[in-house]
Amino acid sequence: MPKRSSSRRSAGSRALQRKLSLGGWVAIGATALVIASSLTAYGAYYDIYGNISQETVDTDAWDRPTKVEGAINIMIIGSDVRSGANAEYGGEIEGERPDTLLIAHISPNHDGAILVNLPRDSIVDMPACEPNGDRPGMEAHRGMLNSAMNYGGIQCQWKVVEQLTGIHIDHFVSVDFTGFKEMVDAIGGVEMCIPHPIDDPKAHLKLDAGRQTLNGEQALGYMRSRYGQGDGSDLSRIDRQQVFLGAMLRKVMSGEIMSSPSSIYAFLSSVTDSITVDDQFTVDKMTDIAIQMREVDMSNIRFVTVPNGAHPDDANRVAWTQPDADRLFQAIANDTEITDEKSDDEEKDEEKEDVPTVDPAEVSVEVINGTTTSGLAGTVGEELQARGFVVAGTGNPQGSVPGRTTVFYGPGMEAHAHTVAAQVKKAVVEESPYLGSTVQLVISMDWDGLKGQSSGDSSNVLDSLNAKTAEAPEDDAC
Structure with missing residues (x-):
């Protein structure tokens, strides 16, 4: 039932296509990159790309899943790094962990795209990662999905996601807190209906009930808030993100934004200033994606959360439901249609x-x-x-x-x-x-x-x- 997390999670674990969600605020970052790549194809905003940070990832360091030609899989990370301008959101903390983790699957073969949310509270079997720079690495163990990045950086998180899902990841995109806040401000805020008053000091958020336009700071608090709304679970927060991002996505894709070159430029600039990508995700690769995206109906975007339930050892953690999770991953990995199969039993x-x-x-x-x-x-x-x-x-x-x-x-x-x-x-x-x-x-x-x-x-x-x-x-x- 939606008012109790334990029941809700087990109910949500029964079918492959059980829970629909935008999955995380960085879905908008992915949308922005699609728009940006289309524009760079025409040379209009080539200079914006120079603002994007790059990180080298040695994908030859582990055995990788087979790539299916035509489809593109991008790992999207909403980073909770809390250094520099981001330190005000919960204080300065060493290390970096995904606040949100998704796989964006772009499939011209099926005229659409799918965003798969991997809940950060998922308890999974983590493969070993070698030390990486100032990151100590980790031995193979059972732990929280988002901890891989703190132990071994993007490279370790990439390896973990590939080996757990069997999905070949082509590129990664990471967006931080400050970037999201600036994105919202760049489009003039997002109108939302707040059903009940919210007071969540941990998320720096206090809102009255009613319809109102959230600015970047308020939007960030709304997206991060857990304990001031719902049951305090990450899955509950994902659902609220769904509502907000739907409103934001509609505004970004509306004539109000897309018909104004200055608005587009401001929005894309706010995204690129706070984005990190792998060093192989070049302007040319973005242009290639833009060409492929011409065959994709952007209204045909499906948002799926990995089938899951409460972890048997800790109701505050998430366990992926099998065989449903593997069925979903196989469909993405093979670029086949996702179906909601049920056994005869x-x-x-x-x-x-x-x-x-x-x-x-x-x-x-x-x-x-x-x-x-x-x-x-x-x-x-x-x-x-x-x-x-x-x-x-x-x-x-x-x-x-x-x-x-x-x-x-x-x-x-x-x-x-x-x-x-x-x-x-x-x-x-x-x-x-x-x-x-x-x-x-x-x-x-x-x-x-x-x-x-x-x-x-x-x-x-x-x-x-x-x-x-x-x-x-x-x-x-x-």
């Missing part, structure tokens, strides 16, 4: 779950809208009420949502949950120890309607994923 289990055993009049249900379709919870609630259920309330999630529509239930209420699930075309059932006698129907992006009615505009949402997935649901505060 899973299909049979779902059929067994859809058997009502309780009179609807005895079932109290709360309906939560985890989609971008405004008013969907109210509509579904009215229909369930018409079918004899007691609707305890409707609303929007206060944190992340599972990738599949789920009915959560408390102790002793399993039959009540199955009764609700039997009314839904696609739904799974999951226990949550935090719920009482009211079950909770969380509508996710796979929503296909209730049985016995047309699903209408909300049908098969996953078939039309694009940047609209980042639109925020309506909220009473706005």
